[in-house]
Amino acid sequence: MIARLVIGLAVTVIVLAIAGRRAWWLYKLISSGQPAHDRTDQLGARLRTQLVEVFGQRKLLKWSIPGLAHFFTFWAFVLLLTVYIEAYGALFDAQFAIPFIGHWAALGFLQDFIAVAVLISLGVFAWIRVRQAPERRQRDSRFYGSHTGPAWFILFMIFNVVWTLFFFRAVASAAGNLPYTSGAFASIGLGQLFTGLSHTAYFWLETVGLILHIGVMLAFLIIVLYSKHLHIFVAPINVSAKRLPKGLGPLLPMTSRGKEIDFEDPDEDDIFGRGKVEDFTWKGMLDFATCTECGRCQSQCPAWNTGKPLSPKLVIMDLRDHLFAKAPYLIGGKDMPEEGSVEITSGERNGHGVPESGFERVRGSGPDQAARPLVGTAEAGGVIDPDVLWSCTSCGACVEQCPVDIEHVDHIIDMRRHQVMIESEFPSELGVLFRNLENKGNPWGQNNKERLDWTKGLDFEVPVFDGELTDDTEYLYWIGCAGAFDDNAKKTVRATAELLHRAGVKYVVLGTDEGCTGDPARRSGNEFLFQMMAQQNVEVLNSVFEGREPGKRKIVTTCPHCMNTLGREYPQLDGHYEVVHHTQLLNKLVREGKLVPVAAPAADTGAPVTFHDPCYLGRHNEVYAPPRELVGAAGAQLTEMPRHADRSMCCGAGGARMWMEEHIGKRVNLARTEEALATEAKQIATGCPFCRVMLTDGLTEKQNAGVGEDVQVLDVSQMLLEAVKRGDPHTNGKSTAPEATPAQAPAEDTPAKPGE
Template sequence: MDTQMLIRIVVGVLMTAIVGVFAVKRVLWLTKLIRSGQPVSESNNRKDNLRKRITTQFEEVFGQTRLLKWSIPGIAHFFTMWGFFILASVYLEAFGLLFDHDFHIPLIGRWDALGFLQDFFAVAVLLGIITFAIIRLTREPKKLGRESRFYGSHTGGAWLILFMIFNVIWTYALVRGAAVNTDALPYGNGAFFSQFMGWIMAPLGYTANVWIETLALLAHIAIMLVFLLIVLHSKHLHIGLAPINVTFKRMPDGLGPLLPVESKGEIVDFEDPAEDAVLGRGKIEDFTWKGYLDFTTCTECGRCQSQCPAWNTGKPLSPKLVIMNLRDHMFAKAPYFLDGKESPLENTPEGGLGEELRGEKKSEEHSHEHVPESGFERVMGSGPDQATRPLVGTAEELGVIDPDVLWSCTTCGACVEQCPVDIEHIDHIVDMRRYQVMMESEFPGELGVLFKNLETKGNPWGQNAKDRTNWIDEVDFDVPVFGKDVDSFEGYEYLFWVGCAGAFEDRAKKTTKAVAELLATAGVKYLVLGEGETCNGDSARRSGNEFLFQQLAAQNVETLNDLFEGVERVDRKVVVTCPHCFNTLGREYPQLNGNYTVLHHTQLLNRLIRDKKLVPVKSSESGMDITYHDPCYLGRHNKEYSAPRELIGASGAKLTEMPRHADRGLCCGAGGARMWMEEHIGKRVNVERSEEAVDTGASAIATGCPFCRVMMTDGVDDVAATRDVEKPEVLDVAQLLLGSLDKGSVTLPEKGT
């Protein structure tokens, strides 16, 4: 054995052994941490439908389908990720070369095709990190401030990773180039980059290339080992954890329903809750193992932040920073709860760790740059050590999550939709709201009015139930009411669920009447519940008042089950005009034994047009220029983008899309119970969206949601007043269709028939 081989073996094995010990120790600790999270209930099964889960993992991890939605960074990431998969064969060869100068992988180690792939992806990775560097330089937070999606991220760590990848590539180039000149490269001309490097290094001579090969080989292995340690102690944990998080994500079509309240792995029975039941998440130990997995998987890429309507309008909420702060708090507090100790908030007289444990300064790992704006100081890190903070702060006490952050969320789902590693931001935000509402009675004052109206009147407006049928008096055709005009669903095809907005809000009532007339024109047999309806509970649930949601939902399920008694599941058809009703009745009521076939009115109307039961004509009036606003709970939450657009086309209108539309559409600002809360910080979300709509130059704005219609109408009023421009009309797609309808000789049923 010559001197160089001895150096290779001793140094290479020693480095690998030392790093291996630290790496294994870290992996075991992370595994223990994630497994320490609260269990999930059987209904929140994360291990069902394994075939689909594995298929999804292949699509999202190996196919990079989510990342490729953003083409340039997506392509760069695709080749970088696959580069590391392919270059794993290079590291196998590198460790083999420690012991054997002529080592090659058995069977495939001399194939030119493999040599070509290794070189191709080495060059692709180099181009990829150059692309990332350019993106980061042009989107630098110090230049762009809040407009940068990297704002608040640990940018130093990102640059370190890019530097380490660069080190991997240049040491690879030296090893391969030298190997060409020492006859150690097992590949021919297929390894084009290696042959090129060999040509450059050939003038150095054989002896120099031998030493370069040895030194570069050891450097190549050392860099990768250091890279491994950096990954295990940084945001780049996602390299190993992303495939796991994708595998165990929720698997609905769309974003899916909110999960029931769980405590210690069991769904809370609100009729008889356990005395020690924790309603929501009040401290980091209350989160499930999937929550811990979410926190540790975050890549800090900021895609969620860039799409968040709250962040884009000056609010302190960034979905990215919420997850980052929860992660930092979890890591800081983990040494206590992992060993079964009481939390530092509970085991010291002053509620702190003490000087000797806390230290004078926060760890750099757990700090974010300070932002001197309302609410941001507490969000981004000044104050006591992370481990001593309460989960949600108050006006007097610094928390991991600021109340302004918690209550700014519209639950629009843009963060979940854009996250490349399937973090479930909304679930965590709503769970923290649940604890604040049901355990602490801490919530914005406006919600107190909402809760009272829902409890006493069964609707957010506080109107009397008898007024739910007032809209029927304003139409000149018959609308049968269950329990008043008819006593059975027999002979009817649909229940028309009008909803609170559709019954009480003047603008939404226009949609209700348009849909009722369209259904009657098409000869659809339908009835309504009238006073039998009560609020579906969407706003109560998303504001954290699960107890109130359960009451409202149980009442509605009882009413609906009574209506559909004896009717087959597939024939229990409900049509709604509100996407929030659509989502709640169709996707959340099954949690309470309420199983129905729920259609949004745009879906049913589209079907009626295809069946020629409605025949629109392209009149001059219906040929207006329209822009369409996607309701979040119809689009992102339930993946219905085509039906409303097809109706706009069928009506003869010209559709002009806003820059942000479909799965990247901007929320109107009403979701997550924000409809009932004032916006005290930053720009109003509905004004931001209305400006975008007005900028298209369209003469009208169409939508398919009563909440969106209210918010867009108010927003357009503000925009028209400040810009002195002509105000576009805001209307529902159903009204647009009705205006272009060829009713022919259809005779609507007269009242009382």
């Protein structure tokens, strides 16, 4: 008994010392990042997030089979802590039981049940890894680029934890030392295999099992702290420190050393964006250390799925590797080597040949590793290749799917900011965009006097702001640059204006006083240009709404990008408005009976409609139901694409990609168009002018190849207007047939997403 006590405690002390040293090193490294002051507020919300996402495993359970397996594995780590308390107690007393609950049969059952569930889960994980093996599926595998060898080793270590647990408990049961006489069904059942042995045999078998069980746990602890499974410890912290209410929507303002940059009078030593890994905040560094390499983000990324070099997972892994390589210089007291080009040798990463640009890596550590530029070509030794950086559409699929709340988009945009504002390194097409925004106030480079051309030909007057809002004016209708200058988007704003007119909604438009919100400038990294344009718009809007209470500063727009910028980002500049998407307002008008859509006669009912979720309407602002309800209200049959709602695939226009050419891989918009055509729908509906442009271009390309010739792309507002006209005997709509029946309006109690 004394021998096993000494061995058990001695090994534990040694391992805890090693683990403590590593934990302190990680703490110092992560805390060396720039300050992030908004990560410890809203404690109540953060506690709820911890309960839902960590203990409830909400994000992981979005993928049912692997999610359920991980759910059991997580709870095994929690519940089996009681087994280790019993194991350490057995070092002192073979019949040790946890005070108060140690003989409770329910606890014995839970311990055995969760251990059995973990064994089954290990089988599921093994099956998934074999099925998703990068050697077999290459880029289609979500584990492509991950450390697959260490992942298998971790599964093996978890298996060792479970079998040593049952071995120790089975012998203890046979020897009469197990605290439970019932409940622990597996341990007691396996104990039958050891009945009839001598007391000495029981002692030595139990000792071996006990030391093995404790030893495996201690070895596992060291392995976790030195591997990607570090997330077991840091993921709960990362989840608690996530952006609230969620990691999508507004981009964070630019900060330097924890303070927002004053663009009117910046300090000489302000850091613009992230040009070095030490420029990231501690939350960014925590993100890097938290990555589980699960590849969920990679599997959902539209850039990766169309052959681009961008993998959100690999971006985070590369930043983590670079951070660890720089650790001796950041916290070890060594002098930082001068940044410069590093000779690159092509090779393999994690056992897989990775020939794509941006994936060649310098391995190991030392001055060469630390001297690598953060952004640069593979030949120059860059950690992140420019092709990787500029492939991002900022769709947010990576952030939405990440089970540990890593904020990939924030880090990519921050690196873009440095490249644009400090290095002046960006795709040539963005130079045209920036000049158009600076000189003309819109991405198209059109004359501002043409902003009201969309109103020509309407049989009603569009009210233009004349210096003062009347008391009965409820909404400012923000047209946006696309609505003003793009021919297809003009159809959307015209249809919406007519629906508002028919519903009796009092609104005004700004006309030539309206300017670009700055969204494309901000997403492309030109924060200075965004600030300039946003400040100008805020001054205009605040003067328009002067004297109105915040709840009555209402804006409606047909562009989700404008909606997101006006409603979620302008508050950073003291612009506080209640901004809704046109599908939200139109859906409300249908519910209130102010718009009465009429279904087409049965003989005219066509093929189904499929709806494409705009990223900035869906994932970024959680508006999913209103456009779908309007499709139904218009009498159409909705057929969903396999990827829809929060898993919808991007059209390819976000992140300023609307203004950049795609030189690598397949076009994102073409891939999305093919998904829409596969539903056999004859109408592809959307609620975003950028999406409409991209899908129309994709459809044109397919039609030129003889596919989808009878398919059209349109906005939900156009469908609704056509349905409303059917019920108006004085209209020139397509149908006023007497057999037409009113389409069913959305139910009053239809659940709405937050913000709808």
